[in-house]
Each structure stands twice: as C-alpha cells, then as structure tokens.
Amino acid sequence: MKISVQSDDFDISEEIKQLTDGRTDIGAVASFVGLVRDIHGVKKINKLTLEHFPAMAKKELNKIANQAMDRWQVEDLTIIHRYGEMLPGDQIVLVITTSHHREAAFTAAQFIMDWLKTDAPFWKKEETEDGTHWVAAKTDDDEKKERWK
C-alpha cells in the first residue's frame, strides 16, 4: 500500500509497475487520474491551488485505503494526492487498485475516489478571470459517498 501526499507530479505507468512488478497473481488493475479542468460552471480557470492539512491528510488517506482493502478483495493499492499550485490539464490525484478480479478493482477505486472528495482534508482555490475563490463542496459528492454505507 502506498499513500503519498506530495507536490510533485506522478507517472501512472511507474506507479502501476511498483504495484505489479514481480507479481504474477494480479489479473486486474483499475485506476483513476483526476485532472485540473479549465472551466468551472461558466468561468475559465487559470490556476488551481490545493491547500491541505498535512498531518490529517495522510491519516485520512490511510483510513480510506484500509477500508477499501477490508471491504473488497483488493491485493494492493496506491493513492497519490498532490497539493500546491496547478494548471489546467495537470494531474491532481491518482488511485490504483489491484485485484485478482476486475469487479473488486473497479469498485474499490470508485469507493476511494468518492471518499477522497468528501473526507480528505484538501481545499481547492480557483484563480479565474474574475479573481480567486474557494471551490464549494458539492452535495452530490456527499450523496455519492452515502451510497457506500
């Protein structure tokens, strides 16, 4: 299990390799990459800044990861969440789950992403043509999280 909160970018091939190298029992690798979008509603975004609560961020990511490992037959997983300044097109978050079977890998990755959105202590600030503002939490993210209960 690899959990990393970092300002550096990541490479998905490299991360998958770290999970699968030397193993021949893994049939399924599901993954998700979240990218900075250039638009939010109608506003053009020039820059995104991710603030985070370091001590808690790593702890919460570990919790989410352990829950996923407990609930599904996941062999191993990686979560990388970046912080700092990013531009549209940049990578923000990476989740990789490995399993013997595709169903468990997909479901666990989706579960982790839904929980990250609501439970990981990160806050997005957007710089648009009209100035900067903090992104509001979405109620539909709360709903997505609820379905896992």
Place this chain on the structure above:
Amino acid sequence: MKISVQSDDFDISEEIKQLTDGRTDIGAVASFVGLVRDIHGVKKINKLTLEHFPAMAKKELNKIANQAMDRWQVEDLTIIHRYGEMLPGDQIVLVITTSHHREAAFTAAQFIMDWLKTDAPFWKKEETEDGTHWVAAKTDDDEKKERWK
C-alpha cells in the same frame, strides 16, 4: 477514439497522454489493465495464447466503444486488446475513458470491460503443467454483461 488489436505491448502513460494532450477540459481519466494471471483454479499457468478473429475483433471493439460513447458523457476513449503468446504478468487489455466527471468515466470503462469479456472475438488458451486447454467462458461474465441492458 483509438481502437487497436495488436500483438505489441502498450504503455498506459503513453496512451493516456494521447487522449489528454492539448486538452484542458478533461477532469477524469478512468482506466483498466488486464494482466495474465499465473493461476487458474488450482492449475499453474506457464503461458497464455490469445487467438482472435481479426476482421470481427476490430469491428466489435468499435461497436462496444461507440455504445459507451453514446450512453455516457465520455469525451474520448482507448481500447487496446492484444493477441498472441503472453506470460503471467503480461498485459492483455487496456481500456481508458476520459470524461468531465469521474462517474461517467468509471461506468463506461466498466461497461466496456464487461462487454469485451463476452462479445470480443478472442479466445484464451492456457498452457499449464498438465498440458494446454482452452479457457471456458464464465457464466458470471454473461451476468455482468446483462446488467447493462
């Protein structure tokens, strides 16, 4: 949309880059890599050979891809399915879906994988310590496909 039936291996970072380079409107990239497992039931697998029906394979993959694009808000996608001889740990199949939102990306990728399993004209032959045999289709793969109807 990129659909490829090939004997060569692939690199997921490279393939994601091809889908996202120069675009800043994509927020979500879901992907799946299927790997050769070293065991099937109780038998140790030494080698896997994938036979395919070339004319139909590309056509069916295109159909599945177009269905996914029609049903979900997918911006673009890539499907690569390999054929030929592979060893445990080797990559067999890659699906990448890009979307503005994670839900559509995840769902479309899962849909494509479920359909590939039952509708793509590929056949797996395993070489085990007890000789070679063709892999039997799994009824639970049919069930997984059915849920999309």
Place this chain on the structure above:
Amino acid sequence: MNILYFALIREHIGKSSETIDLPSGINTVGGVIDYLEGQGDNYQIAFAQPDLIRAAVNDEYVGLDHAVSDADELAFFPPMTGG
C-alpha cells in the same frame, strides 16, 4: 461459401478455413452445421455441444436460424473469452 473456424472448433476440425458449395436446400447456419456433421467425425466432435457454438455471418453474430447463401462468409467459434 467460405467458412472460418476458430479456437477449439478450429482444432477439432483440423483447419482454420475451407470453401464449400452449399448443397441445395441448405440455407441457414444450423443447416450448414447439420451438413458439416455428415462430413466426418472431426466435424461431429467440433459441433457436439450446441451451447458452446457461436456463429457469425459476414462478421456479425447470428443465431442458428440465420439465412446464408454461397456469397456469405460464415464463421464458427466457441463462446468468447477475451478481455
């Protein structure tokens, strides 16, 4: 008509394709199977389990009652196990 065989069916029959002249009166996929089963043990073994036979005509999946003519390309194969 041109017939293609794949995977286990190809192995049982012992060839990956052949061209036959459709006997008169044979005009469905199922009819072709019945005809082929009369051509030797290898065909009988290949088509022994109907639920493990899939067919395509001109690269489209079809059922056993699908019409065929000499101009079609017919393919037989087991249930798919890709992905």
Place this chain on the structure above:
Amino acid sequence: MNILYFALIREHIGKSSETIDLPSGINTVGGVIDYLEGQGDNYQIAFAQPDLIRAAVNDEYVGLDHAVSDADELAFFPPMTGG
C-alpha cells in the same frame, strides 16, 4: 490550546494557527467557536455559516459537541473539496 485554521476560514481569521488559553467553562468545540466569535469581526465572519464549518480534534473529525481541553489540538476548516 493550539488551534489550526485552513482555507477560507484561515483567510477570514487572518492566520493559520494560534494558541489560546481555554477560558474556564469552555470545554467543547462549539464552546470554542462561541468564545472565538467574541474575539473580533474576523472570527465572526469566519464562523458565520455553521453548516460550512468542519472541525477536527487531534487529527480526527469531530462534531461541535466534542469535548476539548487545553492539551488538544483543534482544527477548523470548510467542507473538503479534494480528490
């Protein structure tokens, strides 16, 4: 007690952390908010919308009725928007 502020709350209050001596009688997260709101407009603005306030004590999410003492580290922040 040590208090941390993040994101919009940090900006409204104008600092990312501070250490206060808990006045006697204040022993819950909600009590601390009430106390801070008496310390200036910046705090009142920061805590104006209760449904947009989240709190953690010693790195664990808690509700407003959670007990706190001077030895705890308390953090305030808006709903999370990571991922």
